[in-house]
Amino acid sequence: MNDFFIIPVIKLLVVFSVCLGFITYTTWLERKALGHFQLRYGPMRVGWHGLLQPIADGVKNIFKEEVIPENADKAVFVMAPIISITMAVILLAVIPFGEPITIFGKKITLCLADPSIGVLFILGFATIGSYGTILGGWSSGNKYGYMGGLRASAMIISYELSMAFSVISIIMVTGSFSLVDMVAAQHNLWNIVREPVAFFVFFISGIAELNRIPFDMPEAESELCCGYNIEYSSMKFALFFLAEYTHMFVFASLVTTMFLGGWHGPLLPGVVWFFLKTFFIIFICIWVRATIPRLRYDKVMKLEWKFLLPVAIANVIATGVAMIFLG
Amino acid sequence: MEKSEIIDVSKDRAEKGHYVTPFLKGLGYTLGNFFRKPVTVQYPDEKTQRSARWRGLHRLNVDEKGDLKCVACGLCAAICPSQAIAMVPYEEEGKTRYPIKFVVDELRCVFCGFCQEACPKGAISLTEVYDYVDFSPKDFLFDIEKLKTTGRARI
Numbered sequence: 001m002n003d004f005f006i007i008p009v010i011k012l013l014v015v016f017s018v019c020l021g022f023i024t025y026t027t028w029l030e031r032k033a034l035g036h037f038q039l040r041y042g043p044m045r046v047g048w049h050g051l052l053q054p055i056a057d058g059v060k061n062i063f064k065e066e067v068i069p070e071n072a073d074k075a076v077f078v079m080a081p082i083i084s085i086t087m088a089v090i091l092l093a094v095i096p097f098g099e100p101i102t103i104f105g106k107k108i109t110l111c112l113a114d115p116s117i118g119v120l121f122i123l124g125f126a127t128i129g130s131y132g133t134i135l136g137g138w139s140s141g142n143k144y145g146y147m148g149g150l151r152a153s154a155m156i157i158s159y160e161l162s163m164a165f166s167v168i169s170i171i172m173v174t175g176s177f178s179l180v181d182m183v184a185a186q187h188n189l190w191n192i193v194r195e196p197v198a199f200f201v202f203f204i205s206g207i208a209e210l211n212r213i214p215f216d217m218p219e220a221e222s223e224l225c226c227g228y229n230i231e232y233s234s235m236k237f238a239l240f241f242l243a244e245y246t247h248m249f250v251f252a253s254l255v256t257t258m259f260l261g262g263w264h265g266p267l268l269p270g271v272v273w274f275f276l277k278t279f280f281i282i283f284i285c286i287w288v289r290a291t292i293p294r295l296r297y298d299k300v301m302k303l304e305w306k307f308l309l310p311v312a313i314a315n316v317i318a319t320g321v322a323m324i325f326l327g
Numbered sequence: 328m329e330k331s332e333i334i335d336v337s338k339d340r341a342e343k344g345h346y347v348t349p350f351l352k353g354l355g356y357t358l359g360n361f362f363r364k365p366v367t368v369q370y371p372d373e374k375t376q377r378s379a380r381w382r383g384l385h386r387l388n389v390d391e392k393g394d395l396k397c398v399a400c401g402l403c404a405a406i407c408p409s410q411a412i413a414m415v416p417y418e419e420e421g422k423t424r425y426p427i428k429f430v431v432d433e434l435r436c437v438f439c440g441f442c443q444e445a446c447p448k449g450a451i452s453l454t455e456v457y458d459y460v461d462f463s464p465k466d467f468l469f470d471i472e473k474l475k476t477t478g479r480a481r482i
Contacts, residue, residue, distance in 0.1 A: 037357045040367045291357045292350060 011112055019092050022275070023245050024054040029279075030245075030286050037290035057238070064234035071141025072231065080139060081232065081239035084132025087125045088246035094121050095253045096180050098263045098270035110263075110271065111180060118178040119167055122254065123160070126209070130156040132243065133211070140231040151217045151297060156209060158304045163205035165312035166198040169319045170258045183262030190261040197315045199259045201308050206251045208300070210244065213289040217297050252281035332356070382438045382453040385431045387474040395471070396450035399426035403442035403451055411435035412442060431474060433459070433467045454478035 028043070028050060035042030043050025068077060098110040115121055133156070137149015171177055173194055174185045182191075192199045208215040232240060256262060256277040263270030295303070334352045368375055377383070388396050399416030415428040443452045456478040461467060469477070 033361070036361050036365065039360050039363060040365050041369075044369065287354065287357060287361075291353045 007106070007108065008112065011108070011110075015092060015097070015112055016089075019246075019249065020089075023242065023249050024058070026245050026249060026282060027057070027241075028054050029282070030289075033283065033286045034290050037287065061234050061238040066234045066236065067231075069141050069231050073139040073141070076135050076139035077231075078236070080132045080136035081236040081243070082132075083135065084129055084243035085239045085246070087129030087132070088243040088250070090125050091122050091129075091250040092246070094118055094179055095250070096183050096257060096262060097274055109180070114178060114180050116176075116178055118176075118180070118182070119171065119254075119258075120177055122250065123164060123167065126247065126250075127156075127160060129243065129247065130209075132240070136232065136240065142231050145231055148217075152211060155211075155215065155217060155300060155304075158301060159205045159208040159215075159308075162201050162304060162308040162312045163209060165309070165316055166195075166202040166205065167258070169195055169198045169312075169316050172316070172319050172323060179257050182258055183264070186261040187264055190259065190264075192259040195259070195315070195319065197311065198319075199255075201312045201315065202259070203255065205304075205308060206255070207285060207288065208304070210248050210251060210285075212248070212285060214292045214295045215300055216294045217300060248282060248285060249278065252278045252285070255281050377455045377457070381455050381457070382440045384433060384454055384456040384459055384477045385436070385442070385469065385474055386452055386454050386477040387429065387471060388450055388452060389475065394423075395425055395475075396448045397426055397429065397446075398424045398448055398450070399429070400424075400447065402445045402447065406441045406445045407436075408439060408441065409435040409437050426471070429471045429474065431469045433469055434464060 031053070032042035032050065041049075043053040046052045046056045068074060093112040094115065096109075096111040096114075100107050100109045102108070130153070134149050134153040137145045137147075137152060140146070140149075170182065170191060173191060174182045176182070176185075185191075211217075253274075256274060260277050260281075263274040265273030265276075268276075334349045334356070390396050399414055401414060401416070404410075404412040404414055411432045413428075413430045413432075414426045416424055417427040418424040438453065440453055446452075454477050
């Protein structure tokens with residue numbers, strides 16, 4: 001009973017609180033890093049160098065008035081952010097945070113669940129999570145939200161293809177869907193050396209899936225006045241926002257797990273290396289955001305269907321051929 | 328950005344992949360920015376410097392003996408475009424004329440500096456003070472005592 005119930009519950013609470021804490025402070029990191037990339041400071045007033053800013057944002061969102069527009073489809077309007085955040089947080093369940101540790105004589109693996117379908121779980125639930133974006137835009141009763149939702153849906157569906165193909169090549173190299181096996185298979189050589197093209201395709205597709213700049217079309221702040229979350233205020237907006245940052249954290253964890261060797265690393269414990277690598281990838285996402293302008297919508301589609309998808313498929317074929325000849 | 332920092336996208340836009348090298352150069356530029364000191368001035372903890380000619384609030388200057396230089400000629404009041412200056416002169420036999428009442432309404436003032444140009448004695452000048460706040464409009468009617476102590480005078 002102990003092993004079945006108490007340990008998973010404790011792991012759940014720890015993972016949930018630690019990861020959500022990190023995700024909330026990713027918003028702080030983003031604002032500070034974007035500021036420094038733009039030769040300015042980020043938040044400086046709330047706490048030392050703005051460290052209490054996420055808490056201030058949370059308190060503000062709790063006390064703000066929630067407005068539901070008249071034209072909105074009420075049920076869907078309320079469901080959309082719930083779908084978004086739920087599917088985003090579920091993904092945290094299968095990420096391997098570190099090597100198995102031993103507490104009080106019991107061996108505990110540092111992932112909440114290790115289903116044999118590992119990566120498919122993440123891909124599947126991330127797709128359901130994109131429903132939140134689409135439904136949010138559609139149910140707002142506002143033409144800008146609607147446009148944002150349409151663009152988001154087309155973009156997300158397209159980029160899932162190249163993402164899936166790059167994941168397929170990693171699955172072929174590892175021989176298993178499970179994320180824990182993928183980390184274990186990298187203890188000699190990181191997958192980024194074995195599959196650089198897959199890394200490249202996965203990274204770009206991931207940034208597109210996250211609706212981040214340069215693929216910012218659905219939430220183009222200056223162009224579409226915020227796109228699909230235009231009519232959302234206070235807590236629902238905060239949930240969309242948090243869902244996006246959770247997806248970013250999960251994406252960075254996936255890149256770490258599949259390409260950068262997971263929690264392997266010389267001196268420090270596995271968990272520390274995992275978070276260092278994850279935050280390095282998040283830093284690169286923020287760096288890219290600070291640098292390039294938004295891609296036009298047809299360019300976004302062109303990039304996927306005419307470039308990334310053929311490259312990803314060619315990579316899968318090449319991986320297969322290499323595996324046959326090299327064993 | 329100086330001229331050398333401008334990153335050119337290729338002239339022939341039909342080239343495939345013409346955006347890759349400028350993109351990487353852009354990444355390098357932003358990373359360089361990350362390690363430079365930000366240009367923000369944290370007002371009000373740090374302030375920037377005004378120039379010596381800055382036209383701020385008025386000040387009535389005094390000479391070495393501590394008397395006002397002002398002789399209440401009325402030139403500043405006459406030239407003020409917003410009629411912000413009002414004065415009442417007083418003259419005794421054999422002594423210099425001086426103002427017994429001199430009021431500048433700082434809220435009417437447009438800080439043009441004509442009064443300090445018109446004054447023949449250099450008695451009124453505009454200081455560097457730009458951030459004066461107070462509670463009601465009548466607090467902005469600066470009389471002689473207040474005008475003697477505004478900020479640091481222009482040379």
